[in-house]
Amino acid sequence: MTPFLIPVLIVLAAVALGAVVLPLIRRGVTAVPTARFDRAVYRDQLQEVERDLARGVLNASEAGSARLEIERRLLATADTEHEVTPQRRSRRLMAASIVVIVVVWATGFYMLYGAPDVPDMPFASRPQQGANADHPDVEEAAARLEARLKSTGGDADGWMLLARTETGLRHWDKSAEAYKRVLDLAPDRAGPEIQVAYAETLTLAARGIVTPQARDAFGAALTRDATNHIARFYLALASAQAGDDKTAISAWLKLAGELPADSDMRAEIERRVAAAAQEAGIAIPALPPPAPKSSGN
16 A cells, blocks of 8 residues: 555545444434424414404403513523433444544554555565465465475575465565575576565565665666566665655656556556655656557566
8 A cells, every 4th residue: 555545545434434423423413303393383472472462362461471481482492402412412422432443443453564665465476476375274384394494404496485485475574585595595597586576575574665685686686687677666666765756756657668558567656656756746747658468577
């Protein structure tokens, strides 16, 4: 989730709360319609007294007494118009309690588990992520594999399997450690995609911050493949995090033009460009036209 989407979520939460809270507040407001009806009746009665006095049905003393009684009742209705009944008080208290509980719970939950700067899913590892989530025993299997590899030293293939498994489990620290073992054991075999996966898990372990170590790994990947989309995306993100929003925007726009319209990365670039432009205080630029679907990395 990107930070500039947080206000949108706040608005949506407010709308949802309003749908629950407003009916509670509105119910129980029965005094106003009744008071208005009573006042209309009493005003008619005052007019009737005046007509009876004019016709001689009532004398001045009787008319005065009747008028005083009706006016007393009329004044009483003014006191009940804005009266808050016990039922309405309880509903207001319930509504306020709901708002407080939801806000406190949601804030606490997000502070514990939220990470607005972390992408929803690492670009380098998306093809491998789906399988692990469907098997509850994957955690146990990964732990056994890790123990075996650490006891024997393992080989590049074993550490690669562990790295991808831990990525699927979103254990970023363990995934980064496993990728580092692959790079150390088979530096010649490991292509730029392994460097990128290692750097990306380092970034995710740092809650979305492109650390110097991750930046070096992305740079190393680009020396072997200058067109690597993922490395270029994160290096632009590193520029934005360093305060160089214009450089980041320029790099992202260039990359977006090389991606097809349905690319997940292109959609993420659009969000990042908007956030960086707002941070820099400049107009949000439009993305260049997408590349044909056959293009990409």
